[in-house]
Amino acid sequence: MNTIKKNFAYNAIYQILIIILPIVTAPYVSRVLGPTRMGQYSYTYSIATYFLLLAKLGFDNYGNRSIARSRNNGDDLNRTFTGIYSLQILIAIGSIVLYLVYTFTFSKYYVLALIQGLWVLGALFDVNWFFYGLEQFSIVVLRNTLVKVISVILIFTLVRQSSDLWKYTLILAASSVIGFLITWPFIFSKISIVKVSFSEIFSHFKQTALLFIPVIAISVFTVLDKIMLGHMGSLTQVGYFEAAEKVMMAPKGIIGALGTVMLPRMANVYSNRDTKNKSSLINISIGFALVFSIACMFGLIGVSKTFVPIFFGAKYMATISVLILMSLALPFYAIGNIIRTQMLIPNMRDKPYIISVILGAVANISLNLLLIPIWGARGSVIATLAAEITIAVSQLLAVLNELQFRKFAMVMVNSIVSSGVMLVFIYFIANNFGQSLVSLLLQVLVGGGMFLIVFLILARYSKDDIIRRITQSILHRNI
Numbered sequence: 001m002n003t004i005k006k007n008f009a010y011n012a013i014y015q016i017l018i019i020i021l022p023i024v025t026a027p028y029v030s031r032v033l034g035p036t037r038m039g040q041y042s043y044t045y046s047i048a049t050y051f052l053l054l055a056k057l058g059f060d061n062y063g064n065r066s067i068a069r070s071r072n073n074g075d076d077l078n079r080t081f082t083g084i085y086s087l088q089i090l091i092a093i094g095s096i097v098l099y100l101v102y103t104f105t106f107s108k109y110y111v112l113a114l115i116q117g118l119w120v121l122g123a124l125f126d127v128n129w130f131f132y133g134l135e136q137f138s139i140v141v142l143r144n145t146l147v148k149v150i151s152v153i154l155i156f157t158l159v160r161q162s163s164d165l166w167k168y169t170l171i172l173a174a175s176s177v178i179g180f181l182i183t184w185p186f187i188f189s190k191i192s193i194v195k196v197s198f199s200e201i202f203s204h205f206k207q208t209a210l211l212f213i214p215v216i217a218i219s220v221f222t223v224l225d226k227i228m229l230g231h232m233g234s235l236t237q238v239g240y241f242e243a244a245e246k247v248m249m250a251p252k253g254i255i256g257a258l259g260t261v262m263l264p265r266m267a268n269v270y271s272n273r274d275t276k277n278k279s280s281l282i283n284i285s286i287g288f289a290l291v292f293s294i295a296c297m298f299g300l301i302g303v304s305k306t307f308v309p310i311f312f313g314a315k316y317m318a319t320i321s322v323l324i325l326m327s328l329a330l331p332f333y334a335i336g337n338i339i340r341t342q343m344l345i346p347n348m349r350d351k352p353y354i355i356s357v358i359l360g361a362v363a364n365i366s367l368n369l370l371l372i373p374i375w376g377a378r379g380s381v382i383a384t385l386a387a388e389i390t391i392a393v394s395q396l397l398a399v400l401n402e403l404q405f406r407k408f409a410m411v412m413v414n415s416i417v418s419s420g421v422m423l424v425f426i427y428f429i430a431n432n433f434g435q436s437l438v439s440l441l442l443q444v445l446v447g448g449g450m451f452l453i454v455f456l457i458l459a460r461y462s463k464d465d466i467i468r469r470i471t472q473s474i475l476h477r478n479i
Contacts, residue, residue: 024152025152025155025156026243026246026311026312027310027311027312027313028155028156028159029155029159029168030243030311030312030313030315030316031313032159032160032161032162032164033159033162033164033165033168034162034239034315035235035236035239035240035243035315035316036235036236036239037162037165037239038238038239038242038243039230039234039235039236039237039238039239039242040109040112040165040235041112041165041168041169041242042226042230042238042239042241042242043109043226043227043230043235043238044107044109044112044113044116044169045116045119045169046223046224046226046227046230047102047107047113047116047227048099048113048116048117048119048120049119049219049223050219050223050224051095051096051098051099051102051117051120052095052119052120052122052123053212053215053216053219053223054091054094054095054098054212055088055091055092055094055095055096055120055123055124056088056091056092056123056126056215057088057091057208057209057211057212057215058207058208058209058210058211058212058213058214058215059084059087059088059129059208060128060129060215061129061211061215061263061345062084062129062204062207062208062211063084063088063127063129063130063133064129064132064133064263064264064267065133065263065264065267065345065346065348066080066084066133066204067080067081067129067130067132067133067134067264068133068134068135068263068264068265068267068268068271068346069267069268069271071133071134071268077191078191078192078193078194079194079196079200081130081191081193082191082193082194082195082196083196083200083201083203083204084129084204084208085127086196086201087201087202087204087205087208088123088124088127089124090201092120092123092124093124095120095123096117096120096121096123096124099117099120100117103117111166112165112166112169115166115169115170115173116169116173117173118170118173118174118176118177119173119176121177122173122176122177122180125177125180125181125184126180127180127183127184127187128140128183130187130190130191131183131186132260132263132264133264133267134190134264135261135264135265137260137261139183139186140183143179143182143183144179146179146182147175147176147178147179147182148175150175151171151172151175154171154175155168155171158171159171207350210350210354211345211350213354213357213358214353214354214356214357214358216361217354217357217358217360217361218357218360218361220360220361220364220365220387224364224365224368225241225364225368225380225383225384226238226241226242226380228365228368228369228372228380229241229368229372229376229377229380232368232369232372232373233372233373233376233377233380234376237376237377237380238377239316240316240318240319240322240376240377241322241377241380241381243308243312243316243319243322243323244319244322244323244326244377244381245326247300247307247323248300248323248326248327248330251292251293251296251300251330252330252333254292255289255292255293255330255333255334255337256337258285258288258289258337258338259337259338259340259341259342260341262281262285262338262341262342263341263342263345263346264346265281266278266281266282266341266342266343266346266347267345267346269281269346270346270347270348281342282338282342282343282403283407283466283469284466284469284470285338285342286335286338286403286408287408287411287466287467287469287470288470289334289335289337289338290331290334290335290408290411290412290415291411291414291415291455291470292334293330293331293333293334294330294331294412294415294416294419295415295418295419295422295448295451296327296330297327297328297330297331297419298419298420298422298423298451299419299422299426299444299447299448299451300323300324300327300330301324301327301423302422302423302426302427302430302443302447303426303430303440303443303444303447304320304323304324304327305320305430305435306430306435306436306439306440306443307323307440308320308323309435310435310436310437310440318377319377321378322377322378322381325378325381325382325385326381326384326385328385329384329385329388329389332385332388332389332391332392333388333392335392335395335396336356336388336391336392336395339392339395339396339398339399339403340353340356340395343399343402343403344395344398344399349398352394352395352398353395353398355394356390356391356394356395356398357391359390359391359394360387360388360390360391360394361387363383363386363387363390364383364384364386364387365383366383367379367382367383367386368380368383371383407466408466410462410464410466410467411464411466411467411470414455414458414459414462414467415455417454417458418450418451418452418454418455418458419451421450421451421454422447422448422450422451422454423447425443425446425447425450426443426446426447429442429443429446429447430443455471456471459471
């Protein structure tokens with residue numbers, strides 16, 4: 001448990017950094033580049049992301065799981081890493097070639113598309129899955145932190161006018177490649193590259209290909225929606241969507257950090273048939289994710305009208321409604337993330353995971369086609385919300401025999417009541433202090449403080465075991 005806490009702390013600190021850095025850069029970049037230029041960036045990045053996803057196939061989850069299951073045997077670890085990475089190189093090279101063909105043949109934004117290709121190139125060197133499988137998150141977090149800080153400095157130094165969009169794109173894409181290269185000396189200190197046969201390399205293909213299906217399906221409502229929005233709506237609408245998505249990266253990142261930390265641990269737990277620890281870890285994870293996601297949902301709804309004009313500027317007022325709608329998906333995202341990273345993928349139950357995200361992708365595409373022409377970015381967000389609900393419900397149905405969701409009823413009730421009190425204070429401050437930076441800081445600090453106080457008071461009189469354990473974690477007591 002101490003290792004889990006430490007790894008989660010590393011990832012949570014990094015996610016807090018991700019919160020802080022956009023707060024520093026977003027007001028500047030959004031004003032310098034404007035909604036249309038940001039829409040161009042988002043559009044070209046979204047297309048490059050599809051080739052990046054192809055290059056990475058299903059290596060993130062498959063590699064993480066495979067390393068976690070073989071890490072206790074040095075020889076097995078060496079062969080597993082060499083086989084998986086050899087396959088990754090072959091797939092990545094193919095994807096890079098395809099992206100270059102697209103760039104020189106079809107791209108409307110030739111220069112931007114070529115620069116965005118660095119993201120695809122980075123797939124050749126991305127072995128985060130190896131460190132995650134070993135539960136050694138500090139290396140990845142420290143690297144990412146260093147790269148992010150340098151990127152911010154370069155953005156403020158070099159991006160000075162709307163025509164500097166290519167510089168902004170280059171800074172973000174190149175820093176990603178450099179970040180992956182930095183970690184390779186640590187790789188060679190932990191494993192040895194061994195000779196493996198072609199049959200051994202391609203023995204990994206089936207499972208990585210299967211886990212690629214949900215990756216593509218999930219990308220429908222994380223990437224394709226922006227491409228559809230650009231085609232069926234406008235790049236300005238993509239800019240509104242992109243601004244709201246930048247805000248959502250923070251709470252989703254922290255929820256995702258918990259899943260990232262727990263996946264290799266749960267793979268090891270399932271491998272050793274440790275039933276007692278399995279139930280305990282899953283219960284506390286779902287409880288924490290629900291409390292955090294519900295609090296963030298209400299918090300974002302409360303501060304959005306003050307936050308958006310202050311940090312993105314008056315041109316982004318349409319982002320307010322987009323952000324409010326987007327925040328409604330947080331609890332469903334949290335439930336789905338915990339179930340797939342701690343119950344389905346670690347236990348090699350890939351089929352229900354794949355089915356759930358395919359259903360979500362179908363719901364998303366269908367509603368995008370219907371709603372984007374009517375409501376633009378808001379229509380795309382409604383489609384995303386429907387997809388997250390579909391995935392969460394489908395995955396819940398797949399684990400009903402293992403997970404009694406009614407156990408978490410009191411967690412949700414306490415969280416909603418605490419959030420309601422928080423929302424009252426946020427609106428009171430907004431009505432009395434107006435839309436200023438001071439008002440926003442008060443809303444966040446007082447609102448967050450009131451949520452925590454009310455939740456701890458309610459928890460004190462609760463006999464619910466999950467609430468008690470969450471409270472003990474908050475107060476830094478031993479679980």
